[in-house]
Amino acid sequence: MTVIFSKKCEYGMQAVLYLAANNKDTTKSSDQISRALKIPKEFISKILQSLRNSGLIFSTKGKSGGFGLAKDPSQIKLIDIVQAIDGLEMFNSCVLGFPECSPDTPCPVHDSWGALRTKAFEMLSTETLDQLKDKTLTKIKTLQQE
Amino acid sequence: MTVIFSKKCEYGMQAVLYLAANNKDTTKSSDQISRALKIPKEFISKILQSLRNSGLIFSTKGKSGGFGLAKDPSQIKLIDIVQAIDGLEMFNSCVLGFPECSPDTPCPVHDSWGALRTKAFEMLSTETLDQLKDKTLTKIKTLQQE
DNA sequence: TTTTAATCAGACAATTTTATCTGATTATAT
DNA sequence: ATATAATCAGATAAAATTGTCTGATTAAAA
Ligand code: SF4
Ligand code: SF4
Numbered sequence A, B: 001m002t003v004i005f006s007k008k009c010e011y012g013m014q015a016v017l018y019l020a021a022n023n024k025d026t027t028k029s030s031d032q033i034s035r036a037l038k039i040p041k042e043f044i045s046k047i048l049q050s051l052r053n054s055g056l057i058f059s060t061k062g063k064s065g066g067f068g069l070a071k072d073p074s075q076i077k078l079i080d081i082v083q084a085i086d087g088l089e090m091f092n093s094c095v096l097g098f099p100e101c102s103p104d105t106p107c108p109v110h111d112s113w114g115a116l117r118t119k120a121f122e123m124l125s126t127e128t129l130d131q132l133k134d135k136t137l138t139k140i141k142t143l144q145q146e
Numbered sequence C: 001t002t003t004t005a006a007t008c009a010g011a012c013a014a015t016t017t018t019a020t021c022t023g024a025t026t027a028t029a030t
Numbered sequence D: 001a002t003a004t005a006a007t008c009a010g011a012t013a014a015a016a017t018t019g020t021c022t023g024a025t026t027a028a029a030a
Helices: A007-021 A030-037 A040-055 A077-086 A109-124 A133-143 B007-021 B030-037 B041-053 B078-085 B111-127 B133-144
Strands: A059-060 A066-069 B057-060 B066-069
Touching: A007 A030, A007 A040, A007 A066, A007 A133, A030 A040, A030 A066, A030 A133, A040 A059, A040 A077, A077 A109, A109 B111, B007 B030, B007 B041, B007 B066, B007 B078, B007 B133, B030 B041, B030 B066, B030 B133, B041 B057, B041 B078, B066 B111, B078 B111
Parallel strands: none
Antiparallel strands: A059 A066, B057 B066
């Protein structure tokens, strides 16, 4: 069972948070990101490539190349990453898996689940990455200690 | 991307809701359930078997056999099905996929996500299946019309 | 200019999830 | 008794997700 988002999306959010938490104008190599977040190097590399294609991050090739944010952290929200990787479909679908999710044909938990999806969307779309910076740094620090 | 629960779990919830919405003491064959919910017959059959092993439903073999609830609908909640199939792990894990999910090492969306998980748990554990019966019947009816 | 260290692209492999098949067993109805 | 219609169990297949490998390209540094 996945918790709402795919591994790709989870890793993507982690990596972009990581980039946002580091000094601007300095890139991080996929190897650094891999070690910091304990994500398989080649896998995060692929994910970062696709995020680059979406325009969320940029990359520089060659020696001392790497990845960095394409915009200022204050211009990016977690929902942007979700949209780029998993899409926004989940915010329009039913927790019980019924097709045709709409108020006209409510599923048995329609009201509660509708409210929840809204809350989840807000969670990902209100705060910007710079606002999440401190907590991100704390979290990453604990990852290293294992 | 899955929306919180696996297909198995979604189908399981649908099927048990379906059983709860039908007359008590009458069983439904996997074929009936399959057609009513538009779920592959062999697949829902497997899922029902495992729910039978969990003691949530019962089955009778042979001609005119089928599946029925092991308890009264007023004694079953959706969370019971989730627990039997996907487990309750998601209610203790991080939406960003960080390991070591705990208040000591909060992820950047700790507070909002914690509240959300609680809400989701409540959604699945407050109402009993008989309370969801009417909405279930409406939803299933619309499935037939396609 | 050569070595080195990085991204990039695409193929490939492993794993997990989802779905199907087959044959045995069971019980009802003819 | 026999045919029928269902569950059951286990193997298998297909699809999706997750993860790895290889070789080409790029650019910095020696
Ligand atoms: S409650 Fe209604 S709108 Fe919400 S997920 Fe279920 S069917 Fe869709
Ligand atoms: S917010 Fe904290 S407790 Fe909640 S999921 Fe993230 S790490 Fe876990």
